[in-house]
Amino acid sequence: MTVTPHTFGLRRPMIACATALVGLTLAGTASAEMARVQDPGLQPYTINGAEISEPLTAEPGDAKRGKALFINRKMGNCLTCHTAPIPEEDFHGNVGPDLAGVGSRMTAAELRLRLVDAKALLPESLMPSFYRTAGLRQVKKDFVGKPILKAQEIEDVIAYLQTLK
Ligand code: HEC
Numbered sequence: 268m269t270v271t272p273h274t275f276g277l278r279r280p281m282i283a284c285a286t287a288l289v290g291l292t293l294a295g296t297a298s299a300e301m302a303r304v305q306d307p308g309l310q311p312y313t314i315n316g317a318e319i320s321e322p323l324t325a326e327p328g329d330a331k332r333g334k335a336l337f338i339n340r341k342m343g344n345c346l347t348c349h350t351a352p353i354p355e356e357d358f359h360g361n362v363g364p365d366l367a368g369v370g371s372r373m374t375a376a377e378l379r380l381r382l383v384d385a386k387a388l389l390p391e392s393l394m395p396s397f398y399r400t401a402g403l404r405q406v407k408k409d410f411v412g413k414p415i416l417k418a419q420e421i422e423d424v425i426a427y428l429q430t431l432k
Contacts, residue, residue: 318376323418333427
């Protein structure tokens with residue numbers, strides 16, 4: 268497993284604690300819509316309907332870093348499939364919906380599940396599952412056992428998407 272320890276650093280125990288609490292609160296009210304997911308080497312998270320309500324990290328997302336990841340063709344590579352209000356970038360795609368205004372249409376919790384695992388919403392989705400290491404098909408060799416985006420990077424991209432009002 269090649270997730271670098273410094274990615275989580277001292278935040279990890281806090282997050283484990285927070286998610287344990289969530290686990291406890293859900294225990295009494297568990298419905299078919301709730302699922303707890305824990306892939307090797309990744310933070311566990313809980314899917315509740317179309318949402319992951321709890322942030323993956325204690326540190327809030329940074330919209331500026333998120334925009335850089337969004338554009339980066341080796342990281343988010345979001346523009347391959349989406350158009351976004353980033354006129355300085357060439358070659359926007361139209362495989363997925365235009366993301367202009369997505370921060371008004373969707374909550375952070377909805378964006379989080381979309382990014383972590385779009386296939387949890389739509390099994391045949393063409394959108395990559397950016398924060399999964401298990402149960403994937405067609406994984407590039409470099410990404411076997413690693414998520415495409417780390418937990419903090421997911422939160423950063425969410426913060427950027429929320430600025431698209
Ligand atoms: C290979 C193509 C592809 C890539 C790459 C991709 N997406 Fe998507 N995305 C889609 C498709 C297709 C949909 C429509 C729903 C579906 O099919 O899952 C979608 C849906 C979405 C939605 C929901 C929008 C709405 O209005 O309903 C968001 C938000 C989103 N993508 C964000 C991103 C971000 C951020 C990235 C980069 C980190 C990204 N996508 C990368 C294909 C892609």
